[in-house]
Amino acid sequence: MMTKRDPVSFMEEEYRALVERELDWKLRVLGGASQPRCNVDGRDVLMLCSNNYLNLSNHPKVKDAAITAIRSHGAGSGSVRPIAGNMDLHAELETRLAAFKRAEASLVYQTGFAANAGLIPQLADSGDLIVSDELNHGSIIDGVRLSKADRAVYKHCDHAHLEEVLANAEEHSPPYRRILLITDGVFSMDGDIAPLDHISGIAADHGAMVYVDDAHGEGVMGEGGRGIVSHFGLNRDDVHVEMGTFSKAFGVVGGHVSGSESLVKFALNKSRTWLLSGSHPPAVAAACIAAVDVLETEPQHVKNLWLNTDYFRRGIQNAGFDTGKSQTPIVPIMIGESAAAKVFSRRLYDLGVFALPIVHPMVSKDSARIRTIMNAALTREELDEAILAFEKVGSELKLV
Numbered sequence: 347m348m349t350k351r352d353p354v355s356f357m358e359e360e361y362r363a364l365v366e367r368e369l370d371w372k373l374r375v376l377g378g379a380s381q382p383r384c385n386v387d388g389r390d391v392l393m394l395c396s397n398n399y400l401n402l403s404n405h406p407k408v409k410d411a412a413i414t415a416i417r418s419h420g421a422g423s424g425s426v427r428p429i430a431g432n433m434d435l436h437a438e439l440e441t442r443l444a445a446f447k448r449a450e451a452s453l454v455y456q457t458g459f460a461a462n463a464g465l466i467p468q469l470a471d472s473g474d475l476i477v478s479d480e481l482n483h484g485s486i487i488d489g490v491r492l493s494k495a496d497r498a499v500y501k502h503c504d505h506a507h508l509e510e511v512l513a514n515a516e517e518h519s520p521p522y523r524r525i526l527l528i529t530d531g532v533f534s535m536d537g538d539i540a541p542l543d544h545i546s547g548i549a550a551d552h553g554a555m556v557y558v559d560d561a562h563g564e565g566v567m568g569e570g571g572r573g574i575v576s577h578f579g580l581n582r583d584d585v586h587v588e589m590g591t592f593s594k595a596f597g598v599v600g601g602h603v604s605g606s607e608s609l610v611k612f613a614l615n616k617s618r619t620w621l622l623s624g625s626h627p628p629a630v631a632a633a634c635i636a637a638v639d640v641l642e643t644e645p646q647h648v649k650n651l652w653l654n655t656d657y658f659r660r661g662i663q664n665a666g667f668d669t670g671k672s673q674t675p676i677v678p679i680m681i682g683e684s685a686a687a688k689v690f691s692r693r694l695y696d697l698g699v700f701a702l703p704i705v706h707p708m709v710s711k712d713s714a715r716i717r718t719i720m721n722a723a724l725t726r727e728e729l730d731e732a733i734l735a736f737e738k739v740g741s742e743l744k745l746v
């Protein structure tokens with residue numbers, strides 16, 4: 347007789363395998379708001395690893411907008427956007443975002459992940475080619491997996507290699523119908539910036555469409571936090587799809603794409619994640635409108651973010667640490683071995699600083715790091731306190 351199959355034991359086994367390799371997520375609990383000084387697992391700490399760059403999640407205008415919208419529009423939207431869930435607030439958000447981005451039009455998705463997973467497979471199908479930076483975000487990778495297009499990967503930010511990949515693609519027989527080039531704007535592990543000026547120039551030479559995921563660039567880079575397209579002074583003929591999220595510097599939640607009217611009409615009629623999943627609750631849409639408003643009217647937040655970034659990075663470097671390739675408020679503090687990075691992070695927490703380690707296999711074996719993300723609302727005293735904690739742990743572990 348065949349041995350009876352246990353249909354569910356794999357879950358426990360695979361989970362245990364992760365625990366053995368110390369690769370399981372141990373969830374921390376925030377007691378209260380995500381803000382520069384917050385409570386993590388019952389301890390008061392300085393928050394150095396949230397994506398809430400500008401602290402807009404706690405901005406009075408953003409919070410009030412959410413509360414007011416619940417009173418006027420209710421707690422939920424009642425449907426997907428194409429059927430009965432398209433509220434005036436959703437439309438207003440798209441108009442406001444497009445104006446902020448200086449694009450013809452914008453479309454809001456439930457999340458950034460939903461934007462990438464929904465739109466990318468519609469932009470390239472069999473007979474097409476998707477060209478992708480090797481360190482692109484997982485949501486891009488999943489979007490690409492949903493497409494039947496061929497794929498080619500170029501070396502991280504290496505525009506000479508990109509040129510080679512595109513030249514090879516020209517030789518393909520039968521010729522590719524379309525080529526879609528996708529890159530992150532700011533890369534979240536190293537805090538480095540895609541050379542979008544070169545990339546878009548090369549793409550134009552080869553007739554490729556350019557799609558940039560600016561999740562970590564908007565609210566941070568460019569004029570008034572308008573993002574990487576603005577940072578490089580590019581326009582809509584250079585970059586055809588500018589994708590982003592409201593879950594990072596905007597301080598709320600939601601994904602979006604900006605570009606031409608035809609992009610938005612195409613995207614809303616084709617993206618399955620957009621068509622088949624409920625729209626944002628009114629509170630979310632209203633809070634996002636308020637966040638756009640704050641970015642347009644209060645330039646001090648982006649300014650403070652960069653002042654804090656420069657101060658913190660210099661302090662960390664003066665303490666003897668290597669901050670890798672960081673050019674943005676994402677500041678990795680390179681440690682080396684994964685085990686050392688884990689101990690480092692635990693000791694920081696004991697000293698009242700919350701910053702998580704990024705270890706193998708997320709990064710290569712010898713480049714484990716503590717990844718920090720700067721915040722506009724941290725004070726000089728708090729930054730000094732954080733730098734001191736890094737110095738202390740660094741000398742304890744004989745790293746500096």
Ligand SMILES: *Cc1c(COP(=O)(O)O)cnc(C)c1O
Nearest residue numbers: 457458459483485561591593600
């Ligand atoms: C965070 C992130 C996303 C996902 O955005 P969400 O709105 O949180 O789903 C997509 N791409 C990149 C590069 C990101 O960093």
